[in-house]
Amino acid sequence: MEKLSDDLVAQMLKRVKDSRDLRACGQVCSQWRRVEGLTRTSLRILDPLLLGQTLSRFPNLLKVEADLGVHDEDLACIAHSCPNLQFLHLDVNKYRRMMDICLSEEDAQDSISDEGLSAVAAACADLRIVTLRWRQALGDVGIKTMIMNCKFLAHLDLAHCKLVTDASLEAISEAPLLQVLILKSCTFITDIGLSVLTKGAVAKSLRDLNLNSCDRLTDLGVSYLKRLTGLQTLNLAECGPRITDTSGVAIATITCLRILNLSWLPNLSDVTVLALSENCTDLMELNLSGCELVTGAGLHSFSMHKSLQALCLASCPNLYVQDIVALCNLKYLVLDHSLKSWMTSDTVSCLQQRLEILWL
The missing domain is CATH 1.20.1280 (Monooxygenase)
Structure with missing residues (x-):
């Protein structure tokens, strides 16, 4: 040796x-x-107390992962020791979060803030992928600093970051290479934020946008999304009753959409479905779960669609057996188990030979 x-x-x-x-x-x-x-090139931090002793051994790290227990001081240490960092994953594990009874107290003690994120962003200009799920002490200041310094940022996950507001979207709008933006449960985001976001440089680069549970949005804000002409994946699930067919028709003008989640939007109807089937010829996956106004009349428009492969129709009470049989061109279908009781065994067998059905 x-x-x-x-x-x-x-x-x-x-x-x-x-x-x-x-x-x-x-x-x-x-x-x-x-x-x-x-x-x-990769390090997962299991014991933050040993971080200062550990990082000196790894001067060429490109990826760092950490969960609960990391402080702003630890991020400052990462910033000093890992100037070439490209991937930063600081998500809080959702299972640990569910098991922690005193979560709010622990967050106040352990979670990172704008100060720590700003330190990393200022030192690590090559950051490409940053995930910050459930970091509820992070706000607009840290995100603005990151966007300003990290010009190669391509993936940003801010799900459940409760302090994120429209001010963050204004900064994100100037990220020229950002392709994935996850804003799930960022409940302070409004129509104004979407208006600003879709006017900036990011409008040309964004491919995947998740607005799940952003319940302050209305038709006005969602209609601005039609400016994202390169968008391929969009999630608007559970955005509330103020999202109607006005939004659906506007979304249908994004002709390059491939994956679309419109679940649990109770005021979407066949008008939206017809517009999607006519204009979104590349659409491969569509989730309409909980859209109670959708009927077979709208779904029949997808019977000749050449690209659609997966369709989710759970909790859609206005569908009948004949409506489902007309969708045999699909590969995957999600249905309520109660609908199965209205089908003959021959019908179920015929359907399962042509496509894969998940019964909920």
């Missing part, structure tokens, strides 16, 4: 794919430990 050069050891370690095996290699000897640290 002593005759092996650092370069040769590095080449060997690059061929070790399993992270557990890689850690074991670092225990072979002092040389292997040093080289393993120099070649490692």
Whole structure:
């Protein structure tokens, strides 16, 4: 082993794919430990208390993951030690969150804030993917700093970040390379934010937009989304009763849409369905669960659609067996189990031979 050069050891370690095996290699000897640290590009922080001692071993990290227990001081340490960072995942695990009875107190003690995010953004200009789910102490200041300094940002997840407002969308609108933006349950976002977002440079780059549960939105704001001419995936699930067919018709003008979630929007009807089937010729997945006004008359318009492969129709009470039979051109279908009792065994068998059905 002593005759092996650092370069040769590095080449060997690059061929070790399993992270557990890689850690074991670092225990072979002092040389292997040093080289393993120099070649490692990814780190998951399990014990933040040891972060200061650990990071010095890994000067070439590209990816860092952390959960609860990370403070602003830890992010400052990451910013100082990892200038080449490209992937930053700071999501709070939802299962840990559900199990924690004193969550609000723990968040106040442990969660990162705008100060920590700003420190990372100022030092790590190469950031490409940033996920910050459930970081409820983060707000507009940190996001503005990140957008200002990280010009290569392509993926931003702010789901359940309760302090995010329209001011953040104004900053995000100037992200020229952003392709994925997740704003699920950012309940302070309004029509004004969408208006500003769709006027900036991001309007040309954005491919995936998630506005699930942003319940302050209305038809006015959603109609601005038609400016996103390159949008391929859109999620408007549970955005409330103020989203009507006016929004649906506007969305249908985005002809390149491939995946669309309109579930639990009670005021969407066949008008929206007809517009989508006529204009969105590339549409592959459509979720209409909970859209109680949708009937077979609208769904029949998809019977000859060439691209649609998956359709979710759970909790759509105005559908009948003959409406479902007309959709045999699909590959996947989600239906209420109660509808199955109205079908003959031959009908069910015939359908299952042509497509895969998930009964809810």
